[in-house]
Amino acid sequence: MKNSIFKKDALYKLSANYIPERLPRREEHQAELFRTIIGFLEEKIPIKAIVLSGPSGTGKTVTVKKAAEQILKYCEEKNVKIEYRHLNTRFASSDFTLAQMIALSLLPNMPSRGYSSRELLYAIFDHLEKSGSSFLLALDDFDDFIREVKSRFFTDLLKISEEYGDRVKLILILIGIQDISRLIKDTWLTHFIWKISKSFTPYNAEDISMILKD
Known part of the structure; x- marks a missing residue:
């Protein structure tokens, strides 16, 4: 049997599902995400959505997942x-299928047929209001979704969120290669968007080596 050029678990560590212990050159991104979301939950920052953009493979998704781990621990x-x-x-191929994905992730026994996308969103907010829960929702590749399906999902979601006010705290993390804020046509929505100050630049060989060694 030939020896692999990769050490044990190295291939898994290069996969999208792997969450490393350390994030080289992403510690400040993670810390800013954590501070911003906690600030919103504590009603210190009036935002609804955080936008993360940068080239593919620059750690956007894993940074969000690491920050979310911190937030869940803090909330507990x-x-x-x-x-x-x-x-x-x-x-998701439409606003309806995306609303369906979110609804079923929260309410797996919910019969989603026969509803419009907006009705599904209202069902989501009703569930959150009854449970007394805030909702942190991260949507990956959202730039492609907006562009390809000519979506009004973001507009509808924030309008419904405004109807519920403080009864349901919703915060979105919108992840994409492109700056999603530039793809949103309704200018009033830009007041709800926060872009983190740190950019996601490509990892270098030293960064990748550090991830594989952990």
């Missing part, structure tokens, strides 16, 4: 009820 310590979902919109 503070006895704050929160739901967290991280979904990839490449599997």
